[in-house]
Amino acid sequence: MALSQAEHHAIRLAHAEAHAALHGLALTPLRRQVYAAIVESERPVGAYELLDALEPQRxxxxPTTVYRALDFLLAHGFVxxxxxxxxxxxxxxxxxxHRSQxxxxxxxxxxxxIPGDELAGPLSHSAPAQGFEVHRQVIELSGLCALCARAARGIQP
Ligand SMILES: [Zn+2]
Ligand SMILES: [Zn+2]
Known part of the structure; x- marks a missing residue:
């Protein structure tokens, strides 16, 4: 049986909490709420959208409070x-x-x-050969997902 979206979100949240507990990371109520809002959005969410998402609860x-929570979540690999x-x-x-694409x-x-170093690794490792020292590597591909590509071609889902 397929899980509902809400069940998926609950599982991801529980997984994050277990990870935090295991590693002694303080997933405070605010950090947890910011993380939950990111999980629930299903698409990239900006800091100001997060402020709006938090408003009903908090x-x-x-903004600095949200940025600090984001820094924590980024530093510890939650987001x-x-x-x-x-x-x-x-x-x-x-x-x-991991690095991600x-x-x-x-x-x-x-x-x-797409997690994994299979793609990112060779790129960053090729750089030193050119005498270039990589400090930051971003691989982001834009286009159309399968559903949107079908819609664009006029195919009904
Ligand atoms: Zn990842
Ligand atoms: Zn799409």
Missing amino acids: GRVP HRIESKNAYVACCEIGVP FLMCDGCGATVE
Whole structure:
């Protein structure tokens, strides 16, 4: 039986909490709420959208508070930053250090993480041969997801 979206979100949240507990990371209520809002959005979400998402539970919190929570979530691998959109997505493999590539749909905003160094590794390792020292590596591919590509071709889902 397929899980509902809400069940999927609950599982991801429980997984994040277990990871935090195991590693002694303080997933405070605010950090947990920011993480939950990112998980629930299903597409990259910006800091100001997160402020709006938090408002019903917390009232208006200062942007710096959200940025600090995001810094924590980024530093400990709970989320990734989508550089080209200045937005955040939940990581699909918390607790496994990795670099990621992202496929991003221009139609609906759906973003798929492809974890693993198979693609990123050779790129960054090729750089020193050119005398170039890599400090930051971002691989973000934009296009259309399968559903949007079908819609664009006039094919009914
Ligand atoms: Zn990840
Ligand atoms: Zn799409």
